[in-house]
Amino acid sequence: MRYGVVSRGFHWLTVLLVFTMIPVGLIMTQDLPRSIQNPLFILHKGLGVVVLVVVALRLGWRAFNPPPPLPAAIPAPQRLAAAATHAGLYALLMVMAVSGYVRVTAGGFPIELLVAFGVPPLLAENEPLAETAKAVHAAAAFALIGLVSVHVAAASYHGIVRRDGVFSRMWPPFSA
């Protein structure tokens, strides 16, 4: 039993977005010429808003289309570990997107993608709030990198070592 095509599409779209967001975030915060840094910031902020929308839609879809049952042979502690990891990944994605949004808008900076669509900032300028959001964003980024590593290791273990059908629950991304 595998995830439906929409759930798989959401999963691999999220992977593409997050595997772009993390390196761009890490690179753009280095000491770089403005001509390189500015477009990276614009890309990071815009794609970050896309992550927020995609994860919200994905959780909405999931509420009405729950995951298929795992193979019966998977022991209870592993089921619990998988559920906890997945909940942590969803939570960290939301924390990253919201803290990024707060850091930028409370800092008084624009999110060019939202400006282009005429969406006004939801927060007034507030430097202490922006600084808190910045610290949360940086800490959660490292937690996310750690949890994604654990998740990819587990997925590879199922796909390469165990070959127990868990990997093909989420693969391939598109075919029915």
Ligand code: HEM
């Ligand atoms: C899943 C979504 C996101 C991921 C994985 C992500 C990842 C990262 C990473 C790894 C960094 C570097 C960590 C640091 O040194 O601070 C960073 C920094 C940053 N991100 Fe994000 N980000 C996300 C969403 C957003 C959003 C939605 C915005 C704003 C609209 C945003 C704005 C920023 C800004 C402004 C910085 C620089 C922080 C600073 O030093 O002032 N991010 N992000």
Ligand code: HEM
């Ligand atoms: C940015 C990186 C990633 C994130 C944020 C992420 C997130 C998630 C989440 C939240 C789920 C749970 C789906 C649900 O039940 O709603 C999941 C499932 C899954 N992911 Fe990922 N994932 C990432 C990368 C990967 C990669 C690179 C692989 C493959 C190497 C992978 C393989 C899987 C598999 C096989 C499942 C299904 C597990 C099961 O059947 O219980 N993921 N992923």
